[in-house]
Amino acid sequence: MIDNSRAVLENGIEYDVIEKIEWNHQSYIYLVNPKETEDICIRKEIEENGKTYLVGLDDQEEVNLALKLFTEKNQAEEN
Amino acid sequence: MxxxxxxxxxxxxxxxxxxxxxxxxxxxxxxxxxxxxxxxxxxxxxxxxxxxxxxxLKSIQNGKMRQEVHGKKYPGKQGKQVKDNxxxxxxxxxxxxxxxxxGIGTIEISDQVSHYNTVLEQKMEQELTTSQIAAYQKDQDMGNLITNTIEKLGEIDEAKKTLDNSNYDILGNNISDSETEYLPFDKDDLFQLSEKQQDAIDVATDQVIEEYKSRGR
Structure with a gap:
């Protein structure tokens, strides 16, 4: 059975999906290595021709934006 | 700066x-x-x-970072627990x-402190006496550039916590009925301060003014 709450990335490591944020027609997927919580990465989820892909972000600016989105959403939920 | x-x-x-x-x-x-x-x-x-x-390094696009997955991803129970940590x-x-x-970060810090200084200076001219302003300058001279910068950033952070988050969207734009005039923010521009940051600086500088007002004329 496929578990879509996890993803095995190109480095062969399995990551947990900890958050998904939709913004400006993009879906940002936040991934953490459950065995090493400082091992964090972010992907975008896209659909092409009926298939779903995880792709990298364009640049540091987009990573920073994704971090801001995560922070704003989760800090708001804490308040 | x-x-x-x-x-x-x-x-x-x-x-x-x-x-x-x-x-x-x-x-x-x-x-x-x-x-x-x-x-x-x-x-x-x-x-x-x-x-x-x-x-x-792990997130920015390279030729290997495109993999097909079977269905859309979502946070599961374990992911939510990991998220808390x-x-x-x-x-x-x-x-x-x-x-x-x-390449941009020091501008972000210097923009915050620079804007803080500009706003504070305007308020001091309007609301403080000469001796009160001198008292502030003396306190600044007793510190050094790094200490003063850290203190101001700390004041801005503390002021930000007092703001009502529901008045801002996720990018820090004020979405309430406020008629405050803000300096324009464009992520491609050198001036990187959001409206929320500008409000935090406004609150922080108000507190400084109140502190030095209380020191008497």
């Missing part, structure tokens, strides 16, 4: 390591407490930068990223 060739926190670590070894014996205890806490902060920030750099780290990374993005 001094333009840092190295990162802000590396410079902080440099100055405080240097200071730790150049004080006389009578000041050692007091300075050691301050120095060690500042060194610890600098070390923690250096660690955060390392994590952030790894995040950039990781949230503080990501919050810190966001702060570091906003403050220290390579």
């Amino acid at each position: 001094v333009v840092f060739r190295e990162t802000f926190y590396e410079i902080l670590l440099y100055f405080y390591n240097d200071l730790l070894y150049n004080v006389n014996d009578s000041e050692v205890n007091e300075m050691e407490n301050l120095d060690l806490s500042m060194v610890k902060i600098a070390q923690e920030k250096a660690k955060e930068r390392e994590i952030l750099q790894n995040l950039y 990781v949230k503080p780290i990501i919050f810190s990374l966001a702060t570091v990223a906003v403050g220290l993005t390579v």
Whole structure:
């Protein structure tokens, strides 16, 4: 059975999906290595021709934006 | 404003390591407490930068980062538990990223402090007496550039916590009925302060004015 709450990335490591944020027609997927919580990465989820892909972000600016989105959403939920 | 060739926190670590070894014996205890806490902060920030750099390396597009998955991803039960542990780290990374993005970060910090100084100066001219302004200047002169900068950033952060988050969207734009006039923010521009940051600076500078007003004429 496929578990879509996890993803095995190109480095062969399995990551947990900890958050998904939709913004400006993009879906940002936040991934953490459950065995090493400082091992964090972010992907975008896209659909092409009926298939779903995880792709990298364009640049540091987009990573920073994704971090801001995560922070704003989760800090708001804490308040 | 001094333009840092190295990162802000590396410079902080440099100055405080240097200071730790150049004080006389009578000041050692007091300075050691301050120095060690500042060194610890600098070390923690250096660690955060390392994590952030790894995040950039693993997240930014390269030819290998395109993989088909079977269905849309979502946070599961374990992911939500992991998130609770990781949230503080990501919050810190966001702060570091906003403050220290390579090539842009020192501008972000200097924009905050520069805007703080501009707003404070305008308010002081309108609301404080000459002697009250002199008292403020004297306090600033007793510190140094890095200490003063850290203090101001801290005041801005504390002021931000007093703001009503429901008045802002996720990019810091004020979405309430406020008629406040803001300086324009464009992420491609050098001026990087959101409306929320500008409001925080407004609150922080109001507090400084109140403090020095209370010192009498």
